[in-house]
Amino acid sequence: MNDAFRGLEGRTAPKYSTWLMTFGAVIGIATAGYGLFTANGTASHEVPPEDAALVNGRPILMTDFVAQAESTYAAPLAQITTAQRKTILDAMIHEELYVQRGLELDFPGTDPDTRNALVAAVEQQAVADATTDSPSSQVLKNYYDAHTTGYATEGTMTVRDLLLAAAPARPQADAAASAAAAVGALRSGMKPEEAMRRFAFKELRPNQGEEFYFAAKIHMGERLFETAKALADGAVSDAISLPDGIHVLCMIKNVSPVLRPFEQAREQVLADYKREAAARLRAADEKYLYGKAEIQIAPALK
Amino acid sequence: MALAVVAVGLPAWGAYVVRQHVMITRLLRTDADQVPGNEALSRFAQAEGRPLYDKYCSSCHGANLAGDSARGIPNLTDDDWLYGSGQVSEIERVILYGIRAGNGNGWNLASMPAYASAVPYGRLAVDPLSPGDIRDTVEYLRTLEHKPADAVAARRGEEIFSGRGACYDCHAADGHGDTAIGAPNLTDDIWLYGDGSRQSVFESIARGHEGSCPAWTHRLSAWQARSVAVYVRGAVRWARNTP
Numbered sequence: 001m002n003d004a005f006r007g008l009e010g011r012t013a014p015k016y017s018t019w020l021m022t023f024g025a026v027i028g029i030a031t032a033g034y035g036l037f038t039a040n041g042t043a044s045h046e047v048p049p050e051d052a053a054l055v056n057g058r059p060i061l062m063t064d065f066v067a068q069a070e071s072t073y074a075a076p077l078a079q080i081t082t083a084q085r086k087t088i089l090d091a092m093i094h095e096e097l098y099v100q101r102g103l104e105l106d107f108p109g110t111d112p113d114t115r116n117a118l119v120a121a122v123e124q125q126a127v128a129d130a131t132t133d134s135p136s137s138q139v140l141k142n143y144y145d146a147h148t149t150g151y152a153t154e155g156t157m158t159v160r161d162l163l164l165a166a167a168p169a170r171p172q173a174d175a176a177a178s179a180a181a182a183v184g185a186l187r188s189g190m191k192p193e194e195a196m197r198r199f200a201f202k203e204l205r206p207n208q209g210e211e212f213y214f215a216a217k218i219h220m221g222e223r224l225f226e227t228a229k230a231l232a233d234g235a236v237s238d239a240i241s242l243p244d245g246i247h248v249l250c251m252i253k254n255v256s257p258v259l260r261p262f263e264q265a266r267e268q269v270l271a272d273y274k275r276e277a278a279a280r281l282r283a284a285d286e287k288y289l290y291g292k293a294e295i296q297i298a299p300a301l302k
Numbered sequence: 303m304a305l306a307v308v309a310v311g312l313p314a315w316g317a318y319v320v321r322q323h324v325m326i327t328r329l330l331r332t333d334a335d336q337v338p339g340n341e342a343l344s345r346f347a348q349a350e351g352r353p354l355y356d357k358y359c360s361s362c363h364g365a366n367l368a369g370d371s372a373r374g375i376p377n378l379t380d381d382d383w384l385y386g387s388g389q390v391s392e393i394e395r396v397i398l399y400g401i402r403a404g405n406g407n408g409w410n411l412a413s414m415p416a417y418a419s420a421v422p423y424g425r426l427a428v429d430p431l432s433p434g435d436i437r438d439t440v441e442y443l444r445t446l447e448h449k450p451a452d453a454v455a456a457r458r459g460e461e462i463f464s465g466r467g468a469c470y471d472c473h474a475a476d477g478h479g480d481t482a483i484g485a486p487n488l489t490d491d492i493w494l495y496g497d498g499s500r501q502s503v504f505e506s507i508a509r510g511h512e513g514s515c516p517a518w519t520h521r522l523s524a525w526q527a528r529s530v531a532v533y534v535r536g537a538v539r540w541a542r543n544t545p
Binding site (some may be wrong): 127 | 326327329330331333334335336361362372373374389391392394395398400403404405406407418419420430432433434495505508509511512513514516517518520521523524525527
């Protein structure tokens with residue numbers, strides 16, 4: 001060591017290093033503190049090309065921004081002004097900030113609306129594979145073959161519902177005899193109008209015209225519909241006693257449901273197939289969640 | 303020899319990766335609707351979009367993008383758009399979020415009621431129609447397309463269309479449809495389902511429709527979805543310029 005520095009060693013060097021260490025520590029603490037208390041510490045310096053903005057590192061997708069802007073102003077993005085774009089982006093940033101704040105405030109843990117939305121979103125996510133699935137024709141055909149009853153056309157009927165209304169003054173035996181006579185006359189070719197006049201019947205739903213089976217069932221009730229369904233074109237039913245009186249059905253035209261060919265029913269088959277697959281996925285997801293969860297129940301509720 | 307391959311291959315591979323990165327960034331930075339007007343970007347996106355279309359979309363829309371009216375799969379080459387007007391950004395949105403695919407960002411607003419059922423539409427109170435009502439409505443729709451129709455039945459059908467059938471609510475009072483909710487134009491003789499015959503239109507009204515398109519947002523990245531959208535948009539132009 002040079003004689004000129006002898007005696008200085010051990011004094012100057014530690015002093016500088018202490019200053020440097022202190023300076024470094026202050027910078028470090030300041031940076032960490034800034035990052036910690038402003039949530040900007042890990043901010044990216046560049047917005048990725050697929051994003052419109054980053055809010056505390058969370059992306060706002062450009063696609064969502066464009067969709068929002070175009071639907072708000074009903075114009076393509078090219079025709080939307082800078083000020084309008086800014087309005088939309090500000091609104092989306094505002095939303096993102098509030099969503100993040102909502103998470104900090106534990107809204108998913110406390111707010112019913114947020115919880116409902118989360119449940120719906122998770123359920124949708126669980127069945128995403130089913131909704132994006134494109135089953136082959138053979139798979140759908142197999143499903144169709146196994147569930148043919150669901151793919152029939154809706155039957156139609158045109159039927160006249162004649163009623164001999166219940167009357168306390170009229171003995172039941174007389175009413176039954178009158179109805180039987182009316183049935184005989186109708187089956188012999190008497191016109192319904194003539195039969196109504198002669199046997200004191202009235203028509204419950206005149207000029208109803210042709211209706212689908214489901215509608216006929218609603219209008220006539222289960223019992224009369226089941227009878228009507230079995231009648232051929234031009235047939236007359238037996239007299240049917242119900243609380244409101246005695247009914248006689250004259251079938252004008254009855255078109256029974258027929259199985260639709262697979263190609264015609266394909267859309268419905270696909271919808272049913274996906275619905276069933278989604279239900280299976282939902283059940284599996286629920287089973288998985290229950291399986292890995294630790295659920296403790298209060299003794300009083302066990 | 304190996305060294306020579308590495309010496310040539312590595313820079314070439316590096317150049318390819320850099321070019322891909324640059325093009326992808328440019329593709330995403332450019333307004334989606336402006337991409338078709340940019341020759342280089344459009345060519346790049348179409349080249350990237352085609353294999354993705356083949357992989358994810360062609361099983362329904364067909365390799366030639368022509369769809370299948372027997373299954374209600376839209377033709378993507380006819381420039382007749384159910385949703386929007388065929389802008390790349392609109393196609394991209396359908397690709398990402400789908401139609402009735404259970405994604406909140408997708409198109410889920412309405413579907414065609416099944417009028418031959420006790421409850422034609424679950425979301426809104428709509429009365430069922432009788433077979434005669436449906437036949438009358440079919441006649442009215444034929445008049446919108448200037449096809450031969452029973453005039454008396456068509457007048458009754460018009461009342462149903464604009465009244466208790468509530469058809470006007472989606473298809474608009476003039477039957478031109480509404481691309482904001484995917485309600486088809488009923489005046490242009492382009493049929494999403496069937497061939498436009500009386501029987502096929504009757505079936506559509508009677509049984510309803512609820513077609514869907516998957517949401518690919520979890521399978522395709524942003525640039526891939528845009529590439530497919532540009533490819534589909536390009537197919538319209540290609541089809542238009544092909545005799």
